[in-house]
Amino acid sequence: xxxxxxxxxxxxxxxxxxxxxxxxxxxxxxxxxxxxxxxxxxxxxxxxxxxxxxxxxxxxxxxxxxxxxxxxxxxxxxxxxxxxxxxxxxxxxxxxxxxxxxxxxxxxxxxxxxxxxxxxxxxxxxxxxxxxxxxxxxxxxxxxxxxxxxxxxxxxxxxxxxxxxxxxxxxxxxxxxxxxxxxxxxxxxxxxxxxxxxxxxxxxxxxxxxxxxxxxxxxxxxxx
Amino acid sequence: xxxxxxxxxxxxxxxxxxxxxxxxxxxxxxxxxxxxxxxxxxxxxxxxxxxxxxxxxxxxxxxxxxxxxxxxxxxxxxxxxxxxxxxxxxxxxxxxxxxxxxxxxxxxxxxxxxxxxxxxxxxxxxxxxxxxxxxxxxxxxxxxxxxxxxxxxxxxxxxxxxxxxxxxxxxxxxxxxxxxxxxxxxxxxxxxxxxxxxxxxxxxxxxxxxxxxxxxxxxxxxxxxxxxxxxxxxxxxxxxxxxxxxxxxxxxxxxx
Numbered sequence: 001x002x003x004x005x006x007x008x009x010x011x012x013x014x015x016x017x018x019x020x021x022x023x024x025x026x027x028x029x030x031x032x033x034x035x036x037x038x039x040x041x042x043x044x045x046x047x048x049x050x051x052x053x054x055x056x057x058x059x060x061x062x063x064x065x066x067x068x069x070x071x072x073x074x075x076x077x078x079x080x081x082x083x084x085x086x087x088x089x090x091x092x093x094x095x096x097x098x099x100x101x102x103x104x105x106x107x108x109x110x111x112x113x114x115x116x117x118x119x120x121x122x123x124x125x126x127x128x129x130x131x132x133x134x135x136x137x138x139x140x141x142x143x144x145x146x147x148x149x150x151x152x153x154x155x156x157x158x159x160x161x162x163x164x165x166x167x168x169x170x171x172x173x174x175x176x177x178x179x180x181x182x183x184x185x186x187x188x189x190x191x192x193x194x195x196x197x198x199x200x201x202x203x204x205x206x207x208x209x210x211x212x213x214x215x216x217x218x219x220x221x222x223x224x
Numbered sequence: 225x226x227x228x229x230x231x232x233x234x235x236x237x238x239x240x241x242x243x244x245x246x247x248x249x250x251x252x253x254x255x256x257x258x259x260x261x262x263x264x265x266x267x268x269x270x271x272x273x274x275x276x277x278x279x280x281x282x283x284x285x286x287x288x289x290x291x292x293x294x295x296x297x298x299x300x301x302x303x304x305x306x307x308x309x310x311x312x313x314x315x316x317x318x319x320x321x322x323x324x325x326x327x328x329x330x331x332x333x334x335x336x337x338x339x340x341x342x343x344x345x346x347x348x349x350x351x352x353x354x355x356x357x358x359x360x361x362x363x364x365x366x367x368x369x370x371x372x373x374x375x376x377x378x379x380x381x382x383x384x385x386x387x388x389x390x391x392x393x394x395x396x397x398x399x400x401x402x403x404x405x406x407x408x409x410x411x412x413x414x415x416x417x418x419x420x421x422x423x424x425x426x427x428x429x430x431x432x433x434x435x436x437x438x439x440x441x442x443x444x445x446x447x448x449x450x451x452x453x454x455x456x457x458x459x460x461x462x463x464x465x466x467x468x469x470x471x472x473x474x475x476x477x478x479x480x
Contacts, residue, residue, distance in 0.1 A: 157433075158419070163464055164284055166434045166471050 014070035015052075015105060016213060017061025021069040028099025031065055031219050033212075035073035035105050036088075036191070041081055042110035047194025051106035051152075054195040055212060058205045063213050065220040071095070074104070085114055092118035096187065101219040103188040105212065112149055112189035119147050119187055127186070132177040133169060146183035150174070150215060152193035152208055160204050161196035171207040175214040184222050188215045236294020237274075237325070238281045238470075243293030245311065250319035253292035253477065258308060258334075260300060260327040267424045269456030273469075274325040276457035280466040289478040292320070305334045312338035316448060323473065326453035328424070332409045335451045342448055343403040347436060348411035349389070349427045351375045355409075356384070363399055363406075365439060366392060366414040366431045387439075389414070389431040397439045406445045408476055410436075412454040412469055420468050422460025433468035441475030450476055 014020050015033040026032055035052030039045060052073060074091045077084040092115050095102045104111045112129065119127035128140065129147045133154035140146060156170060157163030169177070190212055195205050236242045237255040248254045257274025274297055280286075298304055298311070308324075312335050315322040324335055336344060336355065343360035346352070349368040356362055356378045364379065364386035371379075379386060385399040413425025419433050431439075452469050460466070 157464060157467060161462060163462060163467055166437060166464075166467055 013056040015056055016059045016064035018064045018068040018070050023094060026098040026100040030100040031068035031216050032071050032095050032100045032102040033068060034071045034102055036107035036111040037073050038076040038078045039108045040078050042108050044108055045194055049107050051193050051195055054205055055209055058209060064216050068216050088114035089117045093121050096122045101186050103215050105190050107191050109191060111191055115147055115187050115189050130181050132174055140183040144183040145186045148181055148185050148188035150190040159207050161201040171210055174211055178214040178218050185218055190215055237278045238288035240292055240294040245314055248293050248320040253290050253321045253323045254315045255294045255323045257297035257325045258327040258331040259297055260331050262328045262424050267456055269458045270328045270424050272457050273455040276466055277325055280463055281470055286470055308334045309338040322449045324451040329453050332451045332453050335449055339407055339449055343406045344409055345406050346409045347414045349414050349430055368427055368430050392439050393432055393435050402444055404446060405448050408447045408450045410452045410472055412465060415468055420460060420465035422457045422465030424454045424456045437471045437475045440472050447476055
């Protein structure tokens with residue numbers, strides 16, 4: 001993308017204030033951040049689809065790795081599940097095929113499923129999903145491709161605007177788990193939060209942004 | 225209409241079907257709302273609790289770990305205290321566990337009157353003389369602040385079990401003696417207002433909600449009746465207080 005285009009697109013809200021780009025801009029080891037606007041297919045809860053938008057609007061620049069890029073949202077077809085999954089798998093696959101690592105932001109856990117299939121398609125092997133809520137799987141080697149699962153529902157109720165459970169992790173614990181994840185993280189999904197617009201919503205949004213930042217840092221690191 | 229909305233209209237507390245006492249089987253629970261209001265003080269709103277709890281369990285999709293019926297709300301127009309006592313007695317006689325959603329503390333007192341012989345596990349910040357005076361020893365959970373001297377004398381002389389909120393939050397939740405069968409009274413004011421604002425009592429340095437859930441869940445009592453009072457849901461826009469009540473109730477029913 002040329003300088004003129006950069007200037008034109010500077011005002012578009014993007015994840016962590018990173019440049020906005022497209023698939024052809026991607027190079028190996030770049031971090032592609034992608035929104036996922038679908039929350040009715042797996043553990044559905046209306047409102048989760050707005051997380052990507054909320055995080056883009058609340059983002060400030062300078063907090064993401066220098067090689068991160070916002071690709072916009074993947075095309076979704078929430079009312080046609082078969083078409084939806086094949087489209088999202090194909091789009092995630094196209095991103096991973098460039099050698100970039102990607103994080104899918106927002107929506108429900110159906111995005112993670114599609115990401116898992118895409119990872120399997122690209123690597124030719126099953127790609128284990130590592131959940132930050134379930135502790136660290138120590139049996140993974142450093143070069144094992146993995147996908148990071150960051151379900152924001154696992155945050156403790158006191159961090160949320162509309163809590164659904166009392167117990168859970170703090171953002172700090174979640175971030176520590178993200179950094180301690182073994183294996184070569186090739187992709188991640190951050191999902192499960194229907195962001196609110198009240199004062200508490202501001203808290204949960206900031207927590208989600210800090211977690212997203214940690215995910216991009218972990219993706220940049222690849223293998224620890 | 226979403227599934228959650230449908231569920232709100234057709235199901236009662238924790239996904240239980242609405243029903244009558246006669247439909248409750250032995251080993252079931254019978255959930256009854258008693259929306260009485262606190263008589264004085266600046267923090268009203270306890271009468272909204274039963275319906276708020278039903279709504280919240282519907283929104284969360286939180287099912288009770290036991291079967292039973294939601295018996296609706298008690299009509300408070302007449303002598304509801306006597307009616308409540310009769311209903312509780314009838315349920316207990318049929319081996320059904322009454323789960324009574326207050327309301328103010330007068331709801332719990334009526335339940336305790338209906339079951340006079342059983343010990344009580346009372347989660348509340350201030351020990352009560354009328355409960356301490358019962359024949360069986362009471363176990364006090366989450367005491368906080370200065371206690372009435374005469375009540376404290378009773379507790380000490382009769383060697384009742386007690387733990388302060390601070391004891392419990394620091395992990396000292398074990399009780400040397402735990403009754404096999406007891407009535408559980410949870411006054412939501414036992415929780416620190418800073419953690420969950422929807423309570424009728426002010427209790428700075430009270431228990432954390434998750435501590436209450438853990439302590440009640442760890443008790444090995446077989447609960448013969450459970451009553452929750454002091455929840456003022458309108459004072460907590462986030463629903464933490466309702467969530468604390470729901471999770472505590474689930475913990476009690478799961479393990480007790």
